[in-house]
Amino acid sequence: MSAFLNPQNFGIHGFDDPDVCRNEYGNLNSCNGTNVWAERNYPCDSLVKKVFGASEDDLDDIGVSALQRQLYQCMMSQALLMKTEIERQRSTNSFGSLIWQLNENWPTGGWGVLEYGTDLPGQVIGGRWKPLMYFLRQHLFNDVIIACGDSFLCFVKNDGSDTLRGNINVDVLSYNTSESIFSLQIPIVIEGCGKVGEFATRSRLRNQIRIHKPLHFLNRIFQVAP
Amino acid sequence: MPHEIEERNEIVLIEIHDEAGFLVVNNFAIYSDPKLLHLNKNAKVKFQILNDFQVLVESDGLALWVMLTTMVDGVFSENAFIISGNEMKVTSLG
Numbered sequence: 001m002s003a004f005l006n007p008q009n010f011g012i013h014g015f016d017d018p019d020v021c022r023n024e025y026g027n028l029n030s031c032n033g034t035n036v037w038a039e040r041n042y043p044c045d046s047l048v049k050k051v052f053g054a055s056e057d058d059l060d061d062i063g064v065s066a067l068q069r070q071l072y073q074c075m076m077s078q079a080l081l082m083k084t085e086i087e088r089q090r091s092t093n094s095f096g097s098l099i100w101q102l103n104e105n106w107p108t109g110g111w112g113v114l115e116y117g118t119d120l121p122g123q124v125i126g127g128r129w130k131p132l133m134y135f136l137r138q139h140l141f142n143d144v145i146i147a148c149g150d151s152f153l154c155f156v157k158n159d160g161s162d163t164l165r166g167n168i169n170v171d172v173l174s175y176n177t178s179e180s181i182f183s184l185q186i187p188i189v190i191e192g193c194g195k196v197g198e199f200a201t202r203s204r205l206r207n208q209i210r211i212h213k214p215l216h217f218l219n220r221i222f223q224v225a226p
Numbered sequence: 227m228p229h230e231i232e233e234r235n236e237i238v239l240i241e242i243h244d245e246a247g248f249l250v251v252n253n254f255a256i257y258s259d260p261k262l263l264h265l266n267k268n269a270k271v272k273f274q275i276l277n278d279f280q281v282l283v284e285s286d287g288l289a290l291w292v293m294l295t296t297m298v299d300g301v302f303s304e305n306a307f308i309i310s311g312n313e314m315k316v317t318s319l320g
Contacts (some may be wrong), residue, residue, distance in 0.1 A: 175263055
């Protein structure tokens with residue numbers, strides 16, 4: 001990825017002219033050039049290094065499979081880091097999170113959740129959803145959120161208007177074997193309008209859920225990754 | 227086992243179902259960056275296009291964040307998902 005962020009390095013574009021980038025907001029974020037990604041904004045290198053441990057060689061690698069890997073790792077890094085941040089925000093007495101900006105290039109380390117959606121070849125009108133957009137719908141921007149943080153502590157927050165009655169199902173899997181290490185089910189009744197419950201997947205707190213008033217802060221259970 | 231080591235070998239999948247059994251929301255938790263995870267690299271993910279709108283995804287091992295993309299206009303019902311061993315998942319394009 002750094003290959004196309006460095007104006008002196010054009011490898012990823014197969015001998016296109018190098019871009020000319022200006023430093024506007026603390027990095028070379030404003031670029032002009034003839035290649036298809038000249039209008040990128042924020043680099044993704046630091047995210048890919050942080051999350052996937054990529055080396056400079058990995059990021060400068062060229063070819064179809066290298067590019068696919070770089071794009072995937074860029075967008076998954078963005079999604080995972082944003083997921084951590086949004087979960088942290090929703091664990092607090094926050095009244096809302098707004099994504100800005102909505103759309104931007106696919107391979108960039110910004111906050112956008114849609115890629116640019118024009119009639120240019122390779123794009124889809126309206127813009128494809130980036131992984132983060134799927135995370136928003138599946139995990140993060142629902143009325144009810146559930147998330148786990150440090151020390152096996154988890155929380156449920158009901159920002160809807162209705163009381164939620166149901167069950168929490170927890171399944172802990174091993175990476176190595178894909179087998180379930182343990183499962184548990186916790187009955188839950190949690191009112192809306194910001195009520196928060198917390199529980200643990202381990203330790204003596206297991207199977208207990210405690211409901212707090214909306215003003216109860218839960219920052220302490222999270223360690224923010226980035 | 228020390229917590230740090232224990233956590234690195236685990237992924238937590240959590241779901242909330244309402245009284246009728248419908249899925250309200252789900253999420254996952256990992257306790258270290260993917261670069262530190264000891265995943266089974268032999269897991270194979272297979273795709274099968276069922277019809278114009280549905281794709282069947284299956285894996286014989288735990289696969290994290292399977293991402294589908296297409297040139298067709300639309301979005302998938304589920305994407306960037308986790309699929310555990312011997313699981314099948316159908317995602318729809320709508």
